[in-house]
Amino acid sequence: MKAAVYYGPNKLEIDDVPEPDPRPGTVKLLVGYNGICGTDLHEYYAGPIFVPTEPHPLTGAQLPLTMGHEFSGTITAVGDGVTGWSEGDRVAVEPVYRCGTCAPCRAGNYNVCAQIGFHGLMSDGGMAEFSIVPTEMLHRLPDSVGLELGALVEPMSVAYHAATLGDVSAGDTAVVFGAGPIGIGLWFALRGKGLEDVFVVEPSPTRRAAIEALGATTLDPGGADVPAFIAEHTRGAGADAVFDAAGVTPAVATALACVGSRKPMVSVAIYEKPLETPLLNLVMNESRIQGSLCYTGADFEAVIALMAQGAYDTTGWVTRISLDDVIxxxxxxxxxxxxMKVLVDPNEGK
Structure with missing residues (x-):
């Protein structure tokens, strides 16, 4: 079968590799779509970062390996001991390996497992015609949710988890910084939680136009005093939560200037450079920075339920390509x- 195999920085090759068979406790998926994530870009251009160069403690895998951790598929075979799943079932994959024994795992917070691994980063993943997936990673897709949306469940769950950590509810004001895929996902998640007063701050005209076409209200930080606007809009109270999906110093500084007293800035970005955090703002405002990492199964199920209700729209920001065009x-x-967002179809035309 064809697979996108990662060998190191700037070396991703479409190779012919052996078609795998399911092991006990796993299923074989015919991959529907696999999204390319920002983490994949970091690996390709500057890695290996997360991809292990010696056997991972949970998976035993190491470089080289097949990339792809945002994917959906259809079960074509089940391994020994598998119950509750059958050939033809359509699924989204929650690609987290966890140890089950560390303190976060014991507390149910396996998304911050001390030995966390990801299918497609610490094992062969979904950027291939087929992938072997443990059953604990599977989430069933309802008939109303296609495989394209199914491949977006993973990144949208990253955003939904962050939105939940913001502890907001209907009637609150929220501000999202960054209108990339996670920023778009945050807007969908916040709307799904009943918020109508959501602003998206984005300097790129192209990205602003894309999310505006979905119905969002945007602010251009190059042409507006965003903190002054939010202060006036909220009658001085500030936003009930702000979300950083941009990962750059100006966005963080502006976000902290917008957040209300004792309210959070939820950080769901990857920071490539050290940040200078204005701690005085935090102290004087008694506000806080809340980190957000990945998701749990509850986030996957919540996103799938919202997708089944028609809450997500891929128009204008999602592109589909073949595996041969992945580079x-x-x-x-x-x-x-x-x-903005690319979904790879490894089985195009089949």
Missing amino acids: DEGFEALHAGTK
Whole structure:
């Protein structure tokens, strides 16, 4: 079968690899779509970062390996001991390996497992025609949710988890910084939680236009005093939560200037450079920074339920490509900023 195999920085090859068979406790998936994530870009251009160069403690896998951790598929075979799943079932994959014994795992917070691993980063993943997946990673897709949306459940669950940590509810004001895929996911999640007063701050005209077409209200930080606008809009109270999906110093500084007293800035971005955090703002406002990592199964189920209700729309920001085009039309296009979200179809035309 064809697979996108990662060998190191700037070396991702479409190879012909052996088609795998399911092991006990796993299923074999015919991959529907696999999304290219920002983490994949970091690995391709600057890695290996998360991809292990010696056997991972939970998976035993190491470089080289097949990439892809945002994917959906259809079960074509089940391994020994598998119950509750059958050939033809359509699923989204929650790609987290966890130890089950560390303190976070014992508390139910396996998304911050001390030995966390990801299918497609610490094992062969979904950027291939087939993938072998443990049953604990499977989430059933209802008939109303197609495989394209199914591949977006993972990144949308990253955003939904962050939105939940913001502890907001209907009637609150929220501000999202960054209108990339996670920022878009935050807007969908907040709307799904009943918030109508949500602003998205984004300097790129292209990204602003894309999320505005979905119905969002945007602010251009280059043309508006965002903290002054939020202060006036909230009668001085500030936002009930702000969310950083941008990962750059100006966004963080502006976000902290917008957040209300004793309210959170939820950080769901990856920071490539050290940040200077204005602690005085936090002290004087008694506000806080809340980190957000990944998701749990509850976030997956919540996103799938919202998708079944028609709450997510891929119009204008999602592009579909074949596996053969994954470098030029996928990684290079995303790196250049000419595309926002790319879904790879490894079985195009089959």
